Amino acid sequence: MQAGVTIPKITFKTRVRDESVGGDNPFRWQDVTTDEYFAGKRVVLFSLPGAFTPTCSTYQLPGYENGAADFAAEGIDEIYCMSVNDSYVMNKWAASQNLENVKVIPDGSGLFTRFMGMLVLKDPEGFGFRSWRYAAVINDGVVEAWFEEPGRKDNNDTDPYGESSPETVLAWLKANK
DSSP, rough: OOOOBBBOOOOEEEEEEEEEOOOOOEEEEEEEEHHHHHHOEEEEEEEEOOOOHHIIIIHHHHHHHHTTHHHHTTTTTTEEEEEESSHHHHHHHHHTTSSSSSEEEETTTTTHHHTOOOOOGGGTTTTOOEOOOOOEEEEEEEEEEEEHHHHHHHHOOOOOOSSSSHHHHHHHHTOOO
């Protein structure tokens, strides 16, 4: 992936809270398209191997969550976290992380991730197909900047972290005003 590329058109299967549903689990299915997430906005999208995993839960997601005001000051409208996990998992993870600033996007089938060229097999961890760790600044559906961890390949049993960190992306935004 590189700057100037338009992101793929995908419909994500999400679960949204709807009190009219009632009961102990007041959620309903809602399709959300890439246009709804990205059109007319400048966003940071970061994708990671899995919800509830150590690096993702300890560093990457909290770093973006805690740095949201700094990203907004650099012209970012939204921060999205994507993973090849279903909406149930992503919603529970978001709740467990007490997210207020970062919105999660479930890529349960891995379709968006595959079209982005970032779907890798992670069998050493027992994950199956997952996203390679990356981040991007996306402006109105077009990649403005790309931050990919080194070593992307199937069954790479390492999980590098640095290129897609909030610190790296924020530094790029500040340097490229």
